[in-house]
Structures are given as C-alpha cells and as structure tokens.
Amino acid sequence: MKINRNYKNLNESYLFSTIAKKVQEFSAKNKNIEIIKLGIGDVTLPLCPAVIEALHNAVDEMSQKETFKGYGPEQGYDFLKNSIQNYYKKNNVSIDADEIFISDGAKSDLGNILDLFDKDNTVLIPDPVYPVYVDTNTMAGRNIVFIDANEENNFLPLPDENIKCDIIYICSPNNPTGATYNNEQLKLWVNYALKNNAVILYDSAYESFISEDNLPKSIYEIEDAKKCAIEFCSFSKTAGFTGTRCGYTVVPKELVFDEMSLNNMWLRRQTTKFNGVPYIVQKGASAVFTDVGQKQIQENLSYYKNNAKVITDTLDKLNIKYTGGKNSPYIWLKCPDNMNSWDFFDMLLTKIGVVGTPGAGFGKNGDGWFRLTSFNTFEKTTEAMERFYNLLK
Ligand code: MLT
Numbered sequence: 001m002k003i004n005r006n007y008k009n010l011n012e013s014y015l016f017s018t019i020a021k022k023v024q025e026f027s028a029k030n031k032n033i034e035i036i037k038l039g040i041g042d043v044t045l046p047l048c049p050a051v052i053e054a055l056h057n058a059v060d061e062m063s064q065k066e067t068f069k070g071y072g073p074e075q076g077y078d079f080l081k082n083s084i085q086n087y088y089k090k091n092n093v094s095i096d097a098d099e100i101f102i103s104d105g106a107k108s109d110l111g112n113i114l115d116l117f118d119k120d121n122t123v124l125i126p127d128p129v130y131p132v133y134v135d136t137n138t139m140a141g142r143n144i145v146f147i148d149a150n151e152e153n154n155f156l157p158l159p160d161e162n163i164k165c166d167i168i169y170i171c172s173p174n175n176p177t178g179a180t181y182n183n184e185q186l187k188l189w190v191n192y193a194l195k196n197n198a199v200i201l202y203d204s205a206y207e208s209f210i211s212e213d214n215l216p217k218s219i220y221e222i223e224d225a226k227k228c229a230i231e232f233c234s235f236s237k238t239a240g241f242t243g244t245r246c247g248y249t250v251v252p253k254e255l256v257f258d259e260m261s262l263n264n265m266w267l268r269r270q271t272t273k274f275n276g277v278p279y280i281v282q283k284g285a286s287a288v289f290t291d292v293g294q295k296q297i298q299e300n301l302s303y304y305k306n307n308a309k310v311i312t313d314t315l316d317k318l319n320i321k322y323t324g325g326k327n328s329p330y331i332w333l334k335c336p337d338n339m340n341s342w343d344f345f346d347m348l349l350t351k352i353g354v355v356g357t358p359g360a361g362f363g364k365n366g367d368g369w370f371r372l373t374s375f376n377t378f379e380k381t382t383e384a385m386e387r388f389y390n391l392l393k
Contacts, residue, residue, distance in 0.1 A: 006141040015131045015361040016040045019345075023355050033353040036384040038311075038372040040357070041175070041329060043240045045303060047284070048296035051239065054287035058280040069279040074271045076102025076248070080282045083289035084248055093220040095250055099263060101270060102277050102285075105247040106205045106234040111136040112273070113201060113230060113249070116265050121166035126157050128176055128362030128369070130203065133169045142167075150365050155179035155323055155332070159192035168193055170219070171203040173210060176362045176371040177332040178324015180215050186222045193228040199255065199262070200229040205247075208238040208301055210327045226252035230262065237329060237375075239288045239297045246277055246285040304329050307381040308374035314385040318392050329374045332359070336392055341370050352387035 013021070019039055027035050047055070061067035075081075081097040088095045103109045110132055123137050127146040137144055145165055149155040155177035170189060173180040181189075193200045200219065207217040219225045231250040235241035255262040277285075287293045308325040315322050315333055322333040335344040341358035348354045357373075359366030374381065 004139065004141075006139050009138050010135055014135065015357070019355070019357060019361070023349065026349055030353075035349075035353045035355060036376065036380045036387075037355045038374075038376055038381065038384055039355040041237065041373045041375055042242050043237065043304075043375050044377050045240055045300045047240050047244065048288075048293060048300060050287040050290055050293035050296055051284045055280055055284040058283035061283075062280065072276045072279055072282070074274055074276045075267060076100065076276065077279065077282050077286075080286045081248075083286045087289055088218065088220070091217055091221060093218050095220070096253065099250055099252050101249045101251065101266060102282060103247050103249060103270075103274070104245040104277055105236060105241075106203060106232040106249075107132055109232050109247060109249045110201065110203060112269070113232075113266070114140055114142075115269050115273075116262055117167060117199075122164065123167045123169070124163060124165035124198075125169045126171075126174075127364060128155075128359060128366035129169065130171055130175045131362065133201075134363075146363070148365055149174075149177065149179070151321075151334075156181055156185060158185060158188050161192070164196060166196070166198050168198055168200045169203070170200055171205075172216075173206040173324070173328035174330075175203075175206065175328075176330055176357065176359065176366065177369075178326070178328030178330045179332075180210060180212075180327045182214065183216050183222060186216055186219060186225075190219070190222050190225050190228060194224060197257070198228065199257070200225075202229050202231045204231055205234040206237060206328055206330075207233065208297070209305070209329055211305065212327055215327060220250070220252075226254045228255070230255070235285050235288060238301070239285070239293075240300060241285070244281055244284060246281050303378065304374045307376065307378055310378070310381050310385055311372055311374060314389050318389060320392075325374070331372045331374070333370050333372065335359075335368050335370050338368065341367050344370050348388070348391075352384075352391050354384045354387055 081100045084100050085095055085097050122143045124145050125133050126149045147157045149157045156179045202219040210217055219229045234247035251263045251266045253263045311331045312325040320333050322331050325331040341360045345358040357371040359369030
C-alpha cells in the first residue's frame with residue numbers, strides 16, 4: 001500500500017484547529033480571563049423564525065407515513081433549487097434548476113469539485129486566501145501558482161498574462177481581506193479564463209454582505225462567465241447555517257471541456273459519492289427565500305454589519321489601516337508597529353483575551369495583517385474593541 005504522501009506537504013493542522021487549540025490551552029491556564037472570540041467566522045445569532053418554523057414542519061412531516069421522506073435527489077429537492085433560481089433572477093441572472101446542486105456547504109464542494117480535474121493542472125490561487133483552496137490542491141499534489149494580493153493592489157489582484165494556469169480561485173467578497181471585485185475587474189478575470197481555456201472556481205459565500213449596489217453578487221452577472229465559471233455559495237453566513245449545514249454550487253451547462261460537460265460530471269460525482277442534504281435542512285433553507293425569511297435574515301445581517309462598524313470605528317480612532325467590513329463580515333487590519341501576525345495574535349490573546357486570526361495563516365502576504373470577524377454578539381464585540389482600544393491607544 002502506498003499512502004498519499006502529498007499530506008506531508010500540509011501544515012500539521014488546519015488553521016482554525018490550530019487556533020482553537022492555542023486558545024483552549026491558554027484559557028485552561030487562565031480561567032480568570034474572559035475570552036472573546038473574533039476569530040473563526042462562526043455566527044452567533046439563532047436561525048430566524050421562518051427557518052425554525054419550516055424545520056419544525058419538516059420534522060412533523062417525517063413523523064407521518066404519508067409525508068415521510070427517505071432518500072431524496074442527491075442534487076437537492078426542486079423546491080429549494082427553484083427558490084435559488086428565483087433568487088438569481090432578482091439579480092438578473094438566469095440559471096436552470098438542473099445547474100444548481102445542493103450540498104452541505106461551500107467548503108465540501110470547493111474541495112470535492114477537484115474530482116473533476118486532472119492532477120496535472122496548474123492552479124492559480126491568490127495569496128492570502130481561505131486555506132481550503134491551498135490545502136485541498138496540496139492533498140491532490142497539484143502545482144499551485146500564487147498571485148499576490150497586497151496593499152499595493154488593494155488585495156484585489158488582476159490577471160497576469162504571463163501566468164498560464166488551468167484552474168483559478170476567486171473569492172469575492174474575499175475571505176480573509178473583505179476586498180470585493182467590481183464588474184470591470186471580474187470581467188478581466190473572465191476574459192483571462194476564456195483565453196486560457198481555464199475554469200474559475202468562484203466562491204461567493206459572502207455575497208449577502210455586499211452593501212454597495214454596484215458590486216456583483218454573482219460572477220454570472222458578468223457576460224460570458226457561464227462559459228468559464230463554477231459558483232459556490234452557502235447558507236452558513238447568510239442565514240446562520242454554520243451548524244445546520246447547507247450550501248449550493250452552480251455548474252452551468254455551457255462548461256464543456258474536452259467534449260465533457262462539467263455539469264454531467266458533477267451530477268455523476270454527486271450521485272455516486274453523496275446522498276444529498278437532509279430533507280428537513282433543505283426545507284429550512286428554502287424558508288430563507290420567502291419574503292418573511294428574507295426580511296428576517298436581513299435583520300441578522302444588519303446586526304453583524306453594525307458589529308463590523310464597531311470594529312472599523314475603533315480602528316479609525318486608532319489610525320489603523322484596514323480593508324473589509326463594508327461588504328464583508330471580515331475586517332483585515334494591518335498589525336501595529338510592524339508586528340508579525342502571530343505575535344499580534346499572542347499579544348491580543350494574552351493581554352486582553354481577544355481572539356482573532358493571524359493573517360499569516362492565510363498565506364505569506366497575510367503576515368503583518370490580522371483578521372477580525374463581526375459574527376460575535378454586539379455586547380462582546382463592543383467589549384472586545386474597548387479592550388483593543390485601551391491596549392493600543
Ligand atoms: C472562516 O472563518 O474563514 C470561515 O468560517 C471558515 C469556513 O467558512 O469554513
């Protein structure tokens with residue numbers, strides 16, 4: 001038996017597991033310090049009432065012989081796919097229901113989609129970036145080329161014609177930097193992908209945080225994107241499903257490479273390796289798209305956006321440079337006094353009990369930067385930022 005030796009090229013543990021372990025060790029020894037977590041992007045508000053009602057009703061359906069459900073369609077129930085289709089329509093994007101695949105979240109699909117691509121492809125990944133893109137390709141032993149996202153390009157790198165690649169990752173609004181591409185910039189990426197016969201894996205998990213009207217919420221708002229892009233989206237941050245688990249991936253039928261349809265291949269992959277998201281969860285997710293559901297999730301999103309403002313107001317007062325916060329739940333700040341990001345992490349943890357995410361965990365360009373999330377409660381966010389201000393003023 002030969003093991004997959006590519007695992008030797010991974011960091012010892014996944015970024016957020018490393019942080020959780022560090023925090024756990026610190027709090028075990030310092031029980032008197034109340035830790036406030038602005039690290040991993042995990043939501044704190046409960047599911048909205050419309051979702052809860054739909055979940056309860058679905059549980060009741062499972063209790064009756066007439067309405068009980070066994071295996072569902074692996075790619076998701078029509079009622080949810082149709083709701084998603086209508087949601088896209090509101091942004092003037094037309095998607096067929098069979099181009100939508102329901103899953104347990106964007107992270108799984110972003111990793112699993114790699115089943116469709118040869119190991120010998122070259123992958124282009126912005127640095128810094130959500131570690132899943134790098135780690136999943138490292139596991140498969142693919143060649144990764146990084147493109148710099150930094151202060152000079154406002155963390156929004158554009159295509160470099162000198163780089164040849166086959167698979168391109170774009171996350172907008174970006175995790176971790178919060179930077180968001182506009183239509184013109186995304187069009188450059190679409191043109192570049194088409195020219196290189198490459199596919200874009202577009203992570204739009206944070207689209208619901210976009211506040212500025214003129215910014216695209218889906219790559220399919222860009223002409224010809226359906227010829228080169230797969231889009232991944234999630235209910236995690238939009239509707240508080242981090243623990244409930246539901247997301248979706250759009251694989252347009254126009255995506256045909258080497259006479260093979262990516263849509264057919266993904267259907268084949270999912271029907272073989274996946275038995276679908278629970279009916280109950282899909283019922284809950286579809287309630288997000290009702291009028292009342294939309295209103296309720298907007299209230300929750302506004303709550304987090306207000307937390308983001310508490311964070312950015314504090315950074316403004318301290319004259320600390322940052323991106324994000326406006327169209328994103330993440331605030332990406334420059335560590336004061338040229339500190340490196342792990343030292344800054346240790347300082348915040350040990351001196352004020354505040355947990356963030358060191359930028360270096362997202363790539364080399366992240367060093368010297370630090371990520372805070374707006375997903376904690378208002379009270380805890382305010383308290384954390386008071387401690388932060390008092391430490392750094
Ligand atoms: C993050 O904090 O970057 C996210 O919560 C991670 C994820 O969505 O898997």
